[in-house]
Amino acid sequence: MPERDARERAGDFSEVGLGYSEEQAREEAERCLQCRNPTCIEGCPVNIDIKAFIAAVQRGDWADGVSLLKERNPLPAVCGRVCPQEDQCEVACVLAKKGEPVAIGRLERFLGDFDLACDARHRCVAVPGEPTGKRVAVVGSGPAGLACAGELARLGHAVTIFESLHEPGGVLVYGIPEFRLPKSIVAEEIDALRGFGVEIVTDAVIGATHTLGELREELGYDAVFLGNGAGLPVFLGIPGENFNGVYSANEFLTRVNLMRAYEFPRADTPVWRGRKVAVIGGGNVAMDSARTALRLGAEDVFLVYRRTEDEMPARREEVHHAREEGVRFEMLCSPVEVLGQDGWVTGLVAQRMELGEPDESGRRAPVCIMGSEFTVDCDTVVVAVGTRANPLLSATAPDLGLTGRGYVETDEDGATSIPGVYAGGDCVTGSATVILAMGAGVRAARAMDGWLTGA
Ligand SMILES: Cc1cc2nc3c(=O)[nH]c(=O)nc-3n(C[C@H](O)[C@H](O)[C@H](O)COP(=O)(O)OP(=O)(O)OC[C@H]3O[C@@H](n4cnc5c(N)ncnc54)[C@H](O)[C@@H]3O)c2cc1C
Numbered sequence: 001m002p003e004r005d006a007r008e009r010a011g012d013f014s015e016v017g018l019g020y021s022e023e024q025a026r027e028e029a030e031r032c033l034q035c036r037n038p039t040c041i042e043g044c045p046v047n048i049d050i051k052a053f054i055a056a057v058q059r060g061d062w063a064d065g066v067s068l069l070k071e072r073n074p075l076p077a078v079c080g081r082v083c084p085q086e087d088q089c090e091v092a093c094v095l096a097k098k099g100e101p102v103a104i105g106r107l108e109r110f111l112g113d114f115d116l117a118c119d120a121r122h123r124c125v126a127v128p129g130e131p132t133g134k135r136v137a138v139v140g141s142g143p144a145g146l147a148c149a150g151e152l153a154r155l156g157h158a159v160t161i162f163e164s165l166h167e168p169g170g171v172l173v174y175g176i177p178e179f180r181l182p183k184s185i186v187a188e189e190i191d192a193l194r195g196f197g198v199e200i201v202t203d204a205v206i207g208a209t210h211t212l213g214e215l216r217e218e219l220g221y222d223a224v225f226l227g228n229g230a231g232l233p234v235f236l237g238i239p240g241e242n243f244n245g246v247y248s249a250n251e252f253l254t255r256v257n258l259m260r261a262y263e264f265p266r267a268d269t270p271v272w273r274g275r276k277v278a279v280i281g282g283g284n285v286a287m288d289s290a291r292t293a294l295r296l297g298a299e300d301v302f303l304v305y306r307r308t309e310d311e312m313p314a315r316r317e318e319v320h321h322a323r324e325e326g327v328r329f330e331m332l333c334s335p336v337e338v339l340g341q342d343g344w345v346t347g348l349v350a351q352r353m354e355l356g357e358p359d360e361s362g363r364r365a366p367v368c369i370m371g372s373e374f375t376v377d378c379d380t381v382v383v384a385v386g387t388r389a390n391p392l393l394s395a396t397a398p399d400l401g402l403t404g405r406g407y408v409e410t411d412e413d414g415a416t417s418i419p420g421v422y423a424g425g426d427c428v429t430g431s432a433t434v435i436l437a438m439g440a441g442v443r444a445a446r447a448m449d450g451w452l453t454g455a
């Protein structure tokens, strides 16, 4: 798939990948063998009929391809861009064994973009079902909440989404940067959901503006879906973390993506533009933070990760793009202390590591090399070492069963300990992926439909 030149794109927030032309899409689809036993489908967490949608691309029947995709995935233009296909459907493609798998994700993106480019009358949208008279509240408007709301509306229920931020979309708008997922795509999908009859109430923090109990007892919702994510940042707990210039990746990315701080003062929210930026972590969030810091004008951005590149949880494509754009990788080192002067960051002390025996994650554990500390000169530190469950909602819902780590406990269908209250996405699994959150939202919606209608 064509991409913008690394040097040019590192200076702005426009999208990196340019997408397939019709010819390129057909050419790539022609590589698909149309296997009798399409192993790619098992690799997809929502079991999209990949073989059939690629056959539609081979025929040039884009509309059929879109409708096949949307049977299982309501947001193909989003998933085609951000799903870790290399670990899911593409790794299971038979051609992967011989070399290059079919670029399933890029074909999905092509069809998703085709659908978005159609005028409203020709877009592939589900038809709302006969009204059931039941009202459902959905908490959170990330992929889990959006997918759940869409499916509930398709089944005829009246749905209201309550979102704590001033814009809906969850991580798709506040976390994943514009250069990977243009916000206009998410906005189009949300508009389509509104057109479908789903109401979205923003600036509504469940647990503060209303409790979970009040949603049902005072506002009269028959059922509730919790899709409130796992957005509470984890910090390192090292000395100096309170200096100005230390950000959680969540705050850094929210300022830039959601509040458009890169347009300050045209936008209201500023962001500290570091000259030398250290980003701690090795996942997608760390990669997004590092590439964002470069685009804000940093001279030097380096990624501090305690294992090696092989163990990094980030998508290979993101690692490749970050490196191409000039992010420096400091592997096998772990931060020990943030240095500062007059309240501001001036450096980071880190320690060299080596890999020991595998830990409970199955990856070789990093072990400190004593006496190997060194200092890196930096004025900004972005901490991207994970997030966990936010207790705001659960603290006001004493009957809601939680796991030991504070995530919502559910059965396979998403039912919680409270009858009529379901949950899915990161608030159940901890930080995972967009497609898993969407799959959980759709599964819970179908189970809620059964509970609401007694079917
Ligand atoms: C920077 C970043 C990059 C990522 N990159 C990828 C990627 O490339 N590919 C991939 O598959 N996954 C990626 N992920 C993970 C993926 O985005 C998440 O797994 C997914 O968004 C989870 O969806 P969700 O709906 O459960 O939660 P979220 O997307 O977190 O949405 C939860 C929503 O609930 C709202 N909310 C929270 N509490 C309340 C409350 N009390 N009341 C009302 N609303 C509330 C939040 O504001 C938010 O809008 C990334 C995550 C981040 C942070």
Ligand code: SF4
Pocket: 031, 032, 033, 034, 035, 038, 039, 040, 041, 050, 051, 054, 092, 093, 094, 095, 102, 104
């Ligand atoms: S496994 Fe690969 S070649 Fe076979 S049907 Fe799926 S995408 Fe096509």
